Amino acid sequence: MPTLPPDVVARLTAALDLVDADLAARHPGDTGARQPVHTCYLPADQMVPDVVPAWGARASALLATYGADPATLAAATGGDPRPQVAAAVHAHTRRALAVEPIQDLRVDLEDGYGLRPDDVEDADAVRAAEALRAASAAGALPARYGLRPKSLDPLVRVRGLRSLDLFLTALVGDDSPPPGLVVTLPKVSDPRHLRVFADVLGELERRLGLDPIGLEVQVETPAAVLALPELVRSGLDLGPGRLVGLHVGTYDYSAALGITAAHQASDHPAVEFATTMMQLAAAGTGVDVADGSSNLLPVDGDERPGASGDDVRRAWHRHAELVRRAWHRGLYQGWDLHPGQLVSRHATVAGCLLAGLDEALTRLADHAAARQSGAVADEPATGRALAGHVLRALDAGLLDDPRLAAAGLDRATVTRLGGRRKSNTTTPAGQASLDKPNSGSSLH
Structure with missing residues (x-):
């Protein structure tokens, strides 16, 4: 017989009821949603209704030209050269580029877009939203899509929030936006940035009749890394499903630490420390963590005079190296900036999944x-x-x-x-x- 009666055990452990409830609320586990393997960033002025099939077609053309057979693609991406594996990877890549080349698309009004006259950014924000609606009507919109406006930095705060307003208003149109909408907030340095931005989103949602929009935080300042536990706690306190992702900003973060341009990359130890901290803060919360991008783009002579197939394969190899390293570290999503990176992304993901x-x-x-x-x-x-x-x-x-x-x-x-x-x-x-x-x- 046990020494302690059940009522004594219950009395001594009663204080843990609140702990149990708090842990269950803050660490609910996997949501069940399929995490995209990438987020493709596109400047707002380049957003057109057929951007997804256009990127898929361009990527397929590059694959046909510079990775036409399994062995060539395996060599270009540093993949498993065994014929059976290489053939499976090549087949998967061709299928992905034809069926679902882009899993997550982000219209960019921040660094990839830059500073432009107000009337120009106004028009681009509206046109991008209208293009997304047209893409949805044509069945060509990815399962997840959204906007990265400018940050809450005082110099661009009003501009960024105006563009967010214009974009969402145009996206709603006469009915409602297509499903799968998220908004990425860049250059967060303080949990109060997140809370204020969520308040703005909430007011727009109320006035436009929207359900809560998923919010991603871009972690690209030293202050954000140091505040990650509080950032995640603040995001979870905003309500179920509001905070959905943490994305590292490789180059802004590297530059903020004084790392020279030649060494700025997602596999730099300093950036890997940041992504490890992001994983730690988000573990068990249902919040996705995403790696950064590769700025070495697979462009050939059709895009840049003098570029060659060797340049494409070199960019594929470096991108694949970064994707493979991220997957080995438990980072299953990253950024893609060019149609050619879809080849190395889907090929490397297939290789990682087939291994073992x-x-x-x-x-x-x-x-x-x-x-x-x-x-x-x-x-x-x-x-x-x-x-x-x-x-x-x-x-x-x-x-x-x-x-x-x-x-x-x-x-x-x-x-x-x-x-x-x-x-x-x-x-x-x-x-x-x-x-x-x-x-x-x-x-x-």
Whole structure:
């Protein structure tokens, strides 16, 4: 018989009820939404209704010219050269560029757009929103899209909020915006920036009849990195589903630390420290963390006189190197700035997911059946990691139900073991929406 009666244990642990509730609220776990593998940034004046198929077509043309066969693409991206793997990666890349080249699109009115006369930015903000509506009507809008306005820095604050207002007003039109809308707030340096911006969004939502819009914070100042725990807490306090992502700003952050241009990159130790802190602050909250971009663009002679296929392959190799390193560190999303980067992005993602997939399926099936095989005894936390690998392969269409069943698994089991609150994985032919966030319906 135990020494302590149940009522004594209950009395001594009663103070933990509030702790349990607080932890459950702040660390709800995976939302179940499919995280995009990238966010593509496009200056507002370049936004046109067919931008997604146009980027896909340009990327496909570069692939056909400079990575026409599996071996060539594998060499250009530093991928697995084994014929079977290289063929699977090449096939996935071609399919992704044809079916879903862009998973997340961000209209940029900040650094990628610059400072322009007020009447010009006004017009570009409205035209970009109208182009997004037209893209949605044509079925050519990504599952997630949105705007990066200027920051709350005093010099551009009024300008940025005016553009946000114009963009959202035009996007709503006579009915409601397309689903999947998010807004990215750049150069956050203090949690109060986030709270004030959320207040502005809330007022616009009230006046325009919008459901809460998902908000991403761009972490690109030393002050933001130092304040990450409070930033995330403040974001979660704004309400369920308001804060949806933390994105590192590689170059602004590097420059703020005095790192020279030649060494500014997402794999610099200083930037990796920032992204590790972002992962730590966001762990278990359901807030996504995204890596930065590569500024070495795969342009050929059609875009820049004198550029060559070697320049394209060199840019692919560097981009793939950064994407692969990010995936190994648990960063499954990054920025893409050029159609050619879609090739190295989708090829590298496929290579990362195919690596070890067979072993992951076997180990996960053994874990699900509570049996051990070989020399590895997987704990529940490892089971979640294995399930995460399998779920991302399902998301990408690199794994289907028959192969899952052959391994002794099913989607419901993998979803449960992976900690997702619901299953929304499909193959690319019927790709599930990236339903976090989603204006026009309730947020998760």
